Amino acid sequence: MGRVVVDISISLDGYVAGPNPSLDDPLGRGGEGLHEWVFGLRAWREPHGRSGGETGLVNDLVEEGIRATGATVMGRKMFSGGEGPWEDDPKANGWWGDDPPFHHPVFVLTHHAREPLTKDGGTTFTFVTDGVESALEQARAAAGDKDVLISGGAEAIQQFLRAGVVDELRIHLVPVVLGAGARLLDGIGPGDLELETDSVIESTGVTHLRFRVRSAG
Amino acid sequence: MGRVVVDISISLDGYVAGPNPSLDDPLGRGGEGLHEWVFGLRAWREPHGRSGGETGLVNDLVEEGIRATGATVMGRKMFSGGEGPWEDDPKANGWWGDDPPFHHPVFVLTHHAREPLTKDGGTTFTFVTDGVESALEQARAAAGDKDVLISGGAEAIQQFLRAGVVDELRIHLVPVVLGAGARLLDGIGPGDLELETDSVIESTGVTHLRFRVRSAG
Numbered sequence: 323m324g325r326v327v328v329d330i331s332i333s334l335d336g337y338v339a340g341p342n343p344s345l346d347d348p349l350g351r352g353g354e355g356l357h358e359w360v361f362g363l364r365a366w367r368e369p370h371g372r373s374g375g376e377t378g379l380v381n382d383l384v385e386e387g388i389r390a391t392g393a394t395v396m397g398r399k400m401f402s403g404g405e406g407p408w409e410d411d412p413k414a415n416g417w418w419g420d421d422p423p424f425h426h427p428v429f430v431l432t433h434h435a436r437e438p439l440t441k442d443g444g445t446t447f448t449f450v451t452d453g454v455e456s457a458l459e460q461a462r463a464a465a466g467d468k469d470v471l472i473s474g475g476a477e478a479i480q481q482f483l484r485a486g487v488v489d490e491l492r493i494h495l496v497p498v499v500l501g502a503g504a505r506l507l508d509g510i511g512p513g514d515l516e517l518e519t520d521s522v523i524e525s526t527g528v529t530h531l532r533f534r535v536r537s538a539g
Numbered sequence: 540m541g542r543v544v545v546d547i548s549i550s551l552d553g554y555v556a557g558p559n560p561s562l563d564d565p566l567g568r569g570g571e572g573l574h575e576w577v578f579g580l581r582a583w584r585e586p587h588g589r590s591g592g593e594t595g596l597v598n599d600l601v602e603e604g605i606r607a608t609g610a611t612v613m614g615r616k617m618f619s620g621g622e623g624p625w626e627d628d629p630k631a632n633g634w635w636g637d638d639p640p641f642h643h644p645v646f647v648l649t650h651h652a653r654e655p656l657t658k659d660g661g662t663t664f665t666f667v668t669d670g671v672e673s674a675l676e677q678a679r680a681a682a683g684d685k686d687v688l689i690s691g692g693a694e695a696i697q698q699f700l701r702a703g704v705v706d707e708l709r710i711h712l713v714p715v716v717l718g719a720g721a722r723l724l725d726g727i728g729p730g731d732l733e734l735e736t737d738s739v740i741e742s743t744g745v746t747h748l749r750f751r752v753r754s755a756g
Binding site for chain 1: 551552553568569710712714715716717718719723724727728729731732733734735736738739741744745746748750
């Protein structure tokens with residue numbers, strides 16, 4: 323069975339997104355900057371249908387992570403930025419257009435039931451209304467021997483950390499200060515998360531940390 | 540002129556001390572664990588009057604930092620854990636006994652004036668009641684060509700960061716979660732701190748990050 327992996331970029335003050343997210347600025351003020359390091363990598367450009375891009379150690383790690391992932395779980399806010407009934411949500415079909423970059427099954431945590439949404443290129447969004455354990459069970463079944471990636475946002479990650487089901491935490495620490503927004507570890511206490519450092523790599527200013535989760539939940 | 544350096548250990552969730560600090564537990568619950576990495580180093584043992592200890596790259600960096608430091612600035616809470624008039628403070632002479640490990644002038648930010656306190660081994664504590672700029676001016680004069688170290692706690696560091704006078708930020712990122720306590724970057728916004736990564740070293744699970752402060756204040 324694959325592992326359950328959290329992979330997320332954070333600011334030095336611990337935010338995964340900045341304040342005041344909107345349709346124009348889904349990651350909040352300064353939040354987009356947390357992801358700049360990845361946009362130049364071949365590993366990011368290829369699944370987004372673009373050629374070229376940087377190679378090297380960090381690109382290898384990201385490509386390896388993508389290859390190892392069989393299913394993704396995300397929160398409703400990451401999927402569409404919205405909340406409440408789907409018919410009122412301007413991004414009810416997600417941020418990623420007709421050919422999303424996942425190319426595997428994606429499970430979206432929501433309070434609002436709907437039919438699965440099948441996109442081009444192997445991405446199907448399944449909407450899970452009965453909680454993180456159910457989402458994880460479905461994602462594990464879909465992933466087979468591969469890993470399940472918990473990709474965000476902060477609230478979804480916190481739910482999985484508190485449930486004690488995460489095997490590995492990958493943090494990309496970006497040397498910026500956001501000052502406000504959604505903090506990765508809000509509401510997580512010493513009893514929720516014990517970590518062992520697995521590897522640390524720095525590239526173009528960003529520090530890529532991998533932790534094994536020793537015991538949890 | 541030397542530089543102004545902040546050097547501090549933090550948890551993965553950004554705390555420099557845990558909740559409920561007390562005389563028995565000055566760094567709060569879990570806070571002591573942030574400093575375990577340093578206790579085994581020769582660089583720590585020597586100024587504390589102990590022999591032996593680990594050598595190597597991280598020890599070299601810490602020793603180099605100590606040699607380069609000509610004066611230290613700290614907040615009242617770091618000095619004694621107390622607040623209010625000195626006569627009511629059980630640690631009014633500091634935590635470190637007759638021979639503190641600094642061996643250079645130390646400037647303590649406080650609202651309560653008192654005469655300087657001279658200890659063995661070259662450590663004199665001078666109490667500064669007229670703010671961070673004054674403390675820094677006095678510390679620079681005492682340090683000569685050497686660096687001024689801002690050693691804590693969080694509130695004192697935040698005052699210096701907001702004043703725009705810090706040249707280098709050294710963070711020792713310890714893979715623990717404290718969940719509550721004093722957070723290093725509370726109240727610091729994007730305009731207060733712009734960073735460039737200088738170096739990143741991992742050793743025995745702790746990640747040692749050095750940032751140049753690009754512009755501030």
